[in-house]
Amino acid sequence: MNYIDTLLSLVLLSILFSxxxxxLPVLIRVIGFQGVVVSGLPLFxxxxxxxxxxxxxxxxxxxxxxxxxxxxxxIIRRVAIRREVAPIFGHHASMLAWLGLIAAAAFIGNKFTxxxxxxxxxxxPTAIALVSGGLFLLMGHRNAIAMVLGYIMMENGIYLVxxxxxxxxxxxxxxxxxxxxxxGVMIMAIILQNIKQTFDDVDTDLLQTLKE
Amino acid sequence: MVELIALIPFITGPMAFFLxxxxxxxxxxxxxxxxxxxxxxxxxYRPLPMLSAYFALTDVxxxxxxxxxxxxxxxxxYTRDYLKKSGIHFENVFCxxxxxxxxxxxxxxLADHLMVMWIAIEATTLASAPLIYTxxxxxxxxxxxxxxxxxxxxxxxxxxxSVLITIAMDVGRVDVPVSVSxxxxxxxxxxxLWLKIxxxxxxxxxxxxxxxxxxxxxxxxxxxxxPSPASALLSGVLLNCAxxxxxxxxxxxxxxxxxxxxGRILMVFGLISILAAATFIVKQNEYKRLLAYSSIENxxxxxxxxxxxxxxxxxxLICLIHHSLIKSxxxxxSGNILLNYGSRLLxxxxxxxxxxxxxxxxxxxxxAGISGFPPFGLFIGKVMIIMGAFRGGHYVAVxxxxxxxxxxxxxxxxxxxxxxxxxxxxxxxxxxxxxxxxPQYLLLLTSLILCCWMPEGLSQTIRNAASVITPGGx
Numbered sequence: 001m002n003y004i005d006t007l008l009s010l011v012l013l014s015i016l017f018s019x020x021x022x023x024l025p026v027l028i029r030v031i032g033f034q035g036v037v038v039s040g041l042p043l044f045x046x047x048x049x050x051x052x053x054x055x056x057x058x059x060x061x062x063x064x065x066x067x068x069x070x071x072x073x074x075i076i077r078r079v080a081i082r083r084e085v086a087p088i089f090g091h092h093a094s095m096l097a098w099l100g101l102i103a104a105a106a107f108i109g110n111k112f113t114x115x116x117x118x119x120x121x122x123x124x125p126t127a128i129a130l131v132s133g134g135l136f137l138l139m140g141h142r143n144a145i146a147m148v149l150g151y152i153m154m155e156n157g158i159y160l161v162x163x164x165x166x167x168x169x170x171x172x173x174x175x176x177x178x179x180x181x182x183x184g185v186m187i188m189a190i191i192l193q194n195i196k197q198t199f200d201d202v203d204t205d206l207l208q209t210l211k212e
Numbered sequence: 213m214v215e216l217i218a219l220i221p222f223i224t225g226p227m228a229f230f231l232x233x234x235x236x237x238x239x240x241x242x243x244x245x246x247x248x249x250x251x252x253x254x255x256x257y258r259p260l261p262m263l264s265a266y267f268a269l270t271d272v273x274x275x276x277x278x279x280x281x282x283x284x285x286x287x288x289x290y291t292r293d294y295l296k297k298s299g300i301h302f303e304n305v306f307c308x309x310x311x312x313x314x315x316x317x318x319x320x321x322l323a324d325h326l327m328v329m330w331i332a333i334e335a336t337t338l339a340s341a342p343l344i345y346t347x348x349x350x351x352x353x354x355x356x357x358x359x360x361x362x363x364x365x366x367x368x369x370x371x372x373x374s375v376l377i378t379i380a381m382d383v384g385r386v387d388v389p390v391s392v393s394x395x396x397x398x399x400x401x402x403x404x405l406w407l408k409i410x411x412x413x414x415x416x417x418x419x420x421x422x423x424x425x426x427x428x429x430x431x432x433x434x435x436x437x438x439p440s441p442a443s444a445l446l447s448g449v450l451l452n453c454a455x456x457x458x459x460x461x462x463x464x465x466x467x468x469x470x471x472x473x474x475g476r477i478l479m480v481f482g483l484i485s486i487l488a489a490a491t492f493i494v495k496q497n498e499y500k501r502l503l504a505y506s507s508i509e510n511x512x513x514x515x516x517x518x519x520x521x522x523x524x525x526x527x528x529l530i531c532l533i534h535h536s537l538i539k540s541x542x543x544x545x546s547g548n549i550l551l552n553y554g555s556r557l558l559x560x561x562x563x564x565x566x567x568x569x570x571x572x573x574x575x576x577x578x579x580a581g582i583s584g585f586p587p588f589g590l591f592i593g594k595v596m597i598i599m600g601a602f603r604g605g606h607y608v609a610v611x612x613x614x615x616x617x618x619x620x621x622x623x624x625x626x627x628x629x630x631x632x633x634x635x636x637x638x639x640x641x642x643x644x645x646x647x648x649x650x651p652q653y654l655l656l657l658t659s660l661i662l663c664c665w666m667p668e669g670l671s672q673t674i675r676n677a678a679s680v681i682t683p684g685g686x
Contacts, residue, residue: 151361158368161372162375184338184360198350209350
């Protein structure tokens with residue numbers, strides 16, 4: 001196993017950590033770690049070793065690994081949001097789901113043979129696990145912050161698929177995508193702040209007035 | 213000139229945030245007028261974009277651009293009077309967001325690069341979120357939260373779909389730009405498996421934004437909580453922008469010989485949306501939500517027609533244009549009702565014909581139009597879709613389609629007849645201003661004229677657009 005696969009296995013473990021943890025700051029750190037790894041991988045895997053490519057990777061690491069998690073962390077601090085979250089399905093069921101997720105991701109990942117993925121066997125399973133893990137985190141919590149973190153995890157997974165499997169998009173376009181994600185997270189953070197101020201909590205069970 | 217039309221709202225939008233109220237309203241109208249003028253020039257001269265790797269003028273893009281321009285211009289007139297009456301606190305944020313929203317939607321119509329299109333569609337979500345939260349109520353906050361989260365997650369799936377299409381290029385060893393026009397030319401060499409998976413993700417992703425069931429959950433809340441001019445834009449043109457993303461991918465699928473696969477999925481999602489709308493319209497108790505569910509129905513009709521191809525696709529594009537015109541007129545009219553009656557509940561609205569005769573006329577025309585009555589254009593579009601479905605041998609699907617439309621008509625008629633004619637002893641309400649009626653009348657009149665007489669250039673553009681999503685040509 002090479003060092004890239006070692007890093008990817010740590011990302012897979014971090015998903016388990018996010019499913020098992022009930023503390024928001026831990027979840028935020030996990031998301032930050034995943035952001036750093038997926039943003040840094042193109043430096044080692046991709047064909048673009050130009051100065052521009054490296055600068056773009058560094059900016060991506062900065063935004064995905066630091067700015068986005070910090071944005072959510074600051075909101076928690078500013079509006080004094082409760083730091084404990086409990087998944088709807090419970091921790092044991094979530095762990096079991098993680099096992100199933102990894103097995104399914106490995107199975108599906110091996111079904112598709114890609115030129116880039118032959119060197120790093122964990123690339124495809126990690127990408128699938130991040131996307132589906134993010135969706136699981138999003139649907140498995142009533143806490144709005146945990147839901148936003150699930151969305152960010154999902155975005156990290158998509159980024160991993162995008163930058164490592166295909167190098168066809170230009171940096172300017174990738175930068176546009178990154179800015180969109182950043183702006184999206186910032187808007188979500190503003191909404192979270194307003195939810196806390198209006199409802200005195202970020203439990204989405206309180207947001208049921210408009211239900212049919 | 214191509215890029216300029218998107219650039220102008222991006223310049224005037226931030227300006228509006230810092231301008232006094234009256235100047236902001238004026239800027240909205242001026243930008244709308246310049247935008248419409250540039251749209252007409254683009255339509256006439258069809259120049260090449262400077263950034264041709266990312267943008268292109270396509271038939272369906274131009275069609276949508278013209279609809280956006282016309283609607284925004286008329287809505288900006290309505291907005292001036294609406295803002296005077298409604299007393300919105302953060303008016304500069306509202307005007308600025310409206311303009312930025314216009315800029316992002318313009319980008320969607322011009323985008324040719326798959327990722328640029330994604331950036332533009334996601335940007336429409338971000339620009340329109342403040343519009344939904346304009347009233348700063350708990351309900352508006354809930355609607356904004358659902359809108360941003362559901363659409364962002366949905367559109368993230370569309371990004372995944374776009375990435376998967378680039379993998380289809382890698383596997384198929386296709387070395388062209390990631391633009392719709394280039395991919396359509398090389399579609400036969402793309403790996404079909406990755407292309408199919410990519411299409412499904414894109415359909416689910418952009419389908420969320422388009423309001424296709426079962427991903428439609430954000431739509432009724434956002435449309436009902438946003439101020440009426442914003443609702444008119446959301447329903448009239450934002451949904452079309454998301455449809456453009458699906459249309460363009462379906463175009464690549466058709467060129468790759470996979471049109472039957474993508475068409476079938478579109479038909480299924482279309483029918484599910486129409487059925488879902490039928491269920492909720494019958495038991496609805498708010499008129500803005502009623503209109504929102506009608507949008508879901510019409511997006512279902514458009515998806516269904518697109519999936520059929522040929523005559524059905526032509527009908528779908530006709531429906532796309534007329535739904536925008538009629539639904540935005542209805543949402544603007546709902547703004548008049550809300551301002552005067554002060555309630556969103558259907559049961560509180562009585563004797564509209566006597567108390568607000570001008571608004572009644574607009575609502576009545578809109579109701580006839582959206583129900584598919586001649587001489588409004590939706591009639592022709594729906595008839596073409598039904599004929600296309602029969603020709604294609606989709607008898608069961610067309611049976612469900614027609615039955616659902618009948619239920620929706622019955623439900624809609626039941627609600628609207630009550631608000632039109634239910635007796636009430638209350639006095640007539642203050643007379644509506646021309647600025648809050650003329651835009652609706654003009655929108656309905658445009659639909660009416662286009663039904664009776666369609667310029668050859670427009671008809672040819674629709675035919676061209678329909679032919680690219682029809683296996684074997686139109």
